[in-house]
Amino acid sequence: SAYLPPAFPQWAWKPPAGEAVSYDPAKANSILDAAGYKKGNDGIRIDPANNKKLTLRLGIHSDSSRDSQTSQFLKGWLKAIGIDLKIESQSMGLLNDNLAKGDWDMLMDGWGTSADPTYLLSIQTCGTLPKDDGTSGNTDAFHCNPEFDRLFDQQVTTFDPAERTKIVGQMQDILYKANSDIILYYANSLDSIRKDSVSKLITGSPDAAGIYPAQTVFWNYLDASPASSGSRKSSSNSALLYASIAIVVVLLVAGGVAVRRRSTATERE
Numbered sequence: 001s002a003y004l005p006p007a008f009p010q011w012a013w014k015p016p017a018g019e020a021v022s023y024d025p026a027k028a029n030s031i032l033d034a035a036g037y038k039k040g041n042d043g044i045r046i047d048p049a050n051n052k053k054l055t056l057r058l059g060i061h062s063d064s065s066r067d068s069q070t071s072q073f074l075k076g077w078l079k080a081i082g083i084d085l086k087i088e089s090q091s092m093g094l095l096n097d098n099l100a101k102g103d104w105d106m107l108m109d110g111w112g113t114s115a116d117p118t119y120l121l122s123i124q125t126c127g128t129l130p131k132d133d134g135t136s137g138n139t140d141a142f143h144c145n146p147e148f149d150r151l152f153d154q155q156v157t158t159f160d161p162a163e164r165t166k167i168v169g170q171m172q173d174i175l176y177k178a179n180s181d182i183i184l185y186y187a188n189s190l191d192s193i194r195k196d197s198v199s200k201l202i203t204g205s206p207d208a209a210g211i212y213p214a215q216t217v218f219w220n221y222l223d224a225s226p227a228s229s230g231s232r233k234s235s236s237n238s239a240l241l242y243a244s245i246a247i248v249v250v251l252l253v254a255g256g257v258a259v260r261r262r263s264t265a266t267e268r269e
Helices: 025-033 063-081 093-099 118-122 147-155 162-176
Strands: 055-061 086-091 104-111 182-192 236-249
Touching: 055 063, 055 093, 055 182, 063 104, 063 118, 086 093, 118 147, 147 162
Parallel strands: 055 086, 055 104
Antiparallel strands: 104 236, 182 236
16 A cells, blocks of 8 residues: 555555555465475474574554554464464553664554645655664654655655655655555544534545644644634534554565564664
8 A cells, every 4th residue: 555645645656567565375475485484383484594483573552452453463464474473562652662772573553644745754764763772763664765865855845746746656666665664554533523613624625635634733723713603503524534554564575574673773774
């Protein structure tokens, strides 16, 4: 799936024909077999580098039932190709600390975005990498690509909508091929507005042209005011806010297998 959510069709992107990665356990098993990861009697593969079971750690948010439910699907998908998945439920603070330290195999993560994708793209740039001691930084998945950074700077100063869409599409193509983030689904949130109480609240339109409530911006409320007594009606207006929910993976084979850990500063770079 595309990195940017489909709620904003101006940034719509799909992988080129023949380059889309689909769920294919048979192909994944074939790749792992060829790489020397043989299955043990219990169906779990053995890492030829240390002769131990191929087990990956997945960090999830302890307060998210959505993470808990989704992780069970991931566990089943990985088991189908001989990989054991250890699910670790963590607080938001601990999960974020571990992300910056690089001490993980996979993490559940999610974002919300406004109509302008600059911030969401920025967390994939080299400049957001943490320091060697695991502090500072605002990286999402330790992604760092000089060409991506060049395109990021270019899209910020491009004012022609069609040209900017093209540049952002190239950036999404880079992220898709890097496989540092795998978008599992887009979550829909429903917002209701009391038109009988508030007027002139900017709500966007069904085709996502405009700004929606709850997008961590204040533009919706700039002209808002209490509805006049003569215009108050019992009605409501709803809008959908789409958020990208992703699983962050260190390194992938066949679209679902992490094959090494980022456990040192050198590896994180």
